[in-house]
Amino acid sequence: xxxxxxxxxxxxxxxxxxxxxxxxxxxxxxxxxxxxxxxxxxxxxxxxxxxxxxxxxxxxxxxxxxxxxxxxxxxxxxxxxxxxxxxxxxxxxxxxxxxxxxxxxxxxxxxxxxxxxxxxxxxxxxxxxxxxxxxxxxxxxxxxxxxxxxxxxxxxxxxxxxxxxxxxx
Amino acid sequence: xxxxxxxxxxxxxxxxxxxxxxxxxxxxxxxxxxxxxxxxxxxxxxxxxxxxxxxxxxxxxxxxxxxxxxxxxxxxxxxxxxxxxxxxxxxxxxxxxxxxxxxxxxxxxxxxxxxxxxxxxxxxxxxxxxxxxxxxxxxxxxxxxxxxxxxxxxxxxxxxxxxxxxxxxxxxxxxxxxxxxxxxxxxxxxxxxxxxxxxxxxxxxxxxxxxxxxxxxxxxxxxxxxxxxxxxxxxxxxxxxxxxxxxxxxxxxxxxxxxxxxxxxxxxxxxxxxxxxxxxxxxxxxxxxxxxxxxxxxxxxxxxxxxxxxxxxxxxxxxxxxxxxxxxxxxxxxxxxxxxxxxxxxxxxxxxxxxxxxxxxxxxx
Numbered sequence: 001x002x003x004x005x006x007x008x009x010x011x012x013x014x015x016x017x018x019x020x021x022x023x024x025x026x027x028x029x030x031x032x033x034x035x036x037x038x039x040x041x042x043x044x045x046x047x048x049x050x051x052x053x054x055x056x057x058x059x060x061x062x063x064x065x066x067x068x069x070x071x072x073x074x075x076x077x078x079x080x081x082x083x084x085x086x087x088x089x090x091x092x093x094x095x096x097x098x099x100x101x102x103x104x105x106x107x108x109x110x111x112x113x114x115x116x117x118x119x120x121x122x123x124x125x126x127x128x129x130x131x132x133x134x135x136x137x138x139x140x141x142x143x144x145x146x147x148x149x150x151x152x153x154x155x156x157x158x159x160x161x162x163x164x165x166x167x168x169x
Numbered sequence: 170x171x172x173x174x175x176x177x178x179x180x181x182x183x184x185x186x187x188x189x190x191x192x193x194x195x196x197x198x199x200x201x202x203x204x205x206x207x208x209x210x211x212x213x214x215x216x217x218x219x220x221x222x223x224x225x226x227x228x229x230x231x232x233x234x235x236x237x238x239x240x241x242x243x244x245x246x247x248x249x250x251x252x253x254x255x256x257x258x259x260x261x262x263x264x265x266x267x268x269x270x271x272x273x274x275x276x277x278x279x280x281x282x283x284x285x286x287x288x289x290x291x292x293x294x295x296x297x298x299x300x301x302x303x304x305x306x307x308x309x310x311x312x313x314x315x316x317x318x319x320x321x322x323x324x325x326x327x328x329x330x331x332x333x334x335x336x337x338x339x340x341x342x343x344x345x346x347x348x349x350x351x352x353x354x355x356x357x358x359x360x361x362x363x364x365x366x367x368x369x370x371x372x373x374x375x376x377x378x379x380x381x382x383x384x385x386x387x388x389x390x391x392x393x394x395x396x397x398x399x400x401x402x403x404x405x406x407x408x409x410x411x412x413x414x415x416x417x418x419x420x421x422x423x424x425x426x427x428x429x430x431x432x433x434x435x436x437x438x439x440x441x442x443x444x445x446x447x448x449x450x451x452x453x454x455x456x457x458x459x460x461x462x463x464x465x466x467x468x469x470x471x472x473x474x475x476x477x478x479x480x481x482x483x484x485x486x487x488x489x490x491x492x493x494x495x496x497x498x499x500x501x502x503x504x505x506x507x508x509x510x511x512x513x514x515x516x517x518x519x520x521x522x523x524x525x526x527x528x529x530x531x532x533x534x
Contacts, residue, residue, distance in 0.1 A: 027254065027316060034309065041302075054298035062305025062338075066312065066331055073316050073328060130294050131355050 049129025259424035262310025326412025330403030361447030391436035
């Protein structure tokens with residue numbers, strides 16, 4: 001990925017991520033999050049991780065975010081319902097503290113960018129992000145975490161079914 | 170370098186035009202086919218020069234008249250609609266469907282002047298996942314279009330549509346696992362090439378021979394994804410006027426219609442690639458015919474490529490016609506029947522298909 005491509009993608013990504021947080025309309029906020037996830041997938045494509053990019057779009061942009069939108073639409077959340085004034089309020093002291101904290105974080109980030117140089121990284125082998133490479137690492141090195149995750153998901157599914165059951169009594 | 174860019178551009182435009190043209194032809198096939206099924210004459214009133222000509226130009230007229238009619242209609246934006254999202258809805262519906270075909274190979278290779286051109290826009294090693302990813306994005310057009318219209322009917326259609334598409338996406342994805350296991354790759358062109366073999370030298374080794382159940386599940390889920398009868402609850406014109414695109418008119422409504430027809434083409438293209446030998450013509454290899462019994466007939470490469478593209482187009486069109494036949498034969502499902510079919514029938518069947526495929530692969534080796 002060249003510096004120009006990265007700059008364009010990163011700018012779009014940050015702008016889209018900021019829209020998620022700052023936009024008062026929940027539906028547009030959710031759509032901005034879809035855009036963010038999609039752009040992140042594009043970054044993965046440019047890094048050669050096609051498999052991860054595809055999964056990112058299928059799972060996050062295509063499934064989870066649809067459910068988010070579904071809930072937002074069902075509850076019919078309006079911009080006013082989020083009570084923007086309450087978010088902006090909180091007294092002068094809190095606001096000053098928030099600004100100070102933000103400034104310290106920004107200064108730290110700037111210092112890191114200017115003073116820390118990362119050690120050179122060896123070029124990744126060809127096809128390291130393809131389906132074969134990901135599957136091999138998933139089912140050899142990370143076999144145990146993979147299986148444990150699947151059990152966790154199973155528990156979550158059973159829990160959801162139990163909670164979603166209609167009470168007959 | 171510029172030659173490569175040019176070739177890529179030509180391939181992209183060719184595939185895009187193929188999908189668009191086939192969608193418009195399907196519009197006519199749908200009109201005339203439904204008339205045939207219901208014993209009517211069908212669309213016959215599009216006549217240039219007010220009927221001065223002694224003959225009716227039929228298909229040509231309908232193909233030109235329908236789009237012109239749609240694109241010159243007034244574009245109404247309902248009061249209280251979210252203008253931005255209302256505007257973007259049709260785009261988000263059309264875009265994912267049109268880009269899906271990029272990963273679908275429409276031929277083997279074309280050799281021109283020593284240059285070997287792959288007849289596929291994007292040679293992705295995760296082709297099937299790319300297709301699933303793009304089809305999973307198609308739901309946003311419906312959801313946003315329905316929500317932004319500020320209409321009860323549109324919202325109901327959008328909610329029905331998103332629930333239906335998520336449900337059937339699962340069955341669709343699982344039905345493809347069997348194919349992936351059989352061919353051992355996610356690359357659509359590799360799957361297409363693997364289907365060029367012949368069982369016992371006479372039967373083309375197409376995917377449907379290995380995965381008949383997978384094909385049935387995929388086709389049902391595919392029809393559900395394109396939101397047409399018997400799965401047209403998001404539209405449901407007898408209950409919801411026009412469902413999620415009730416409040417759209419003119420070219421934006423045309424965009425929603427186009428996305429539905431293009432979805433038919435995409436589903437057929439995928440089914441062809443995975444289950445019906447993609448662009449393969451039985452016994453036709455890159456250098457000519459290899460008939461059973463050791464007879465070989467040499468053919469120029471260009472002719473072979475053209476035959477393969479024609480074979481792919483023909484198969485896709487046949488499957489499109491099958492979908493239109495289904496659409497005009499069956500009545501609409503009730504909502505609980507729709508969910509039952511998706512979750513309680515197709516999903517367990519697809520899972521069983523995966524398990525059985527795995528066992529057979531282990532036993533056969």
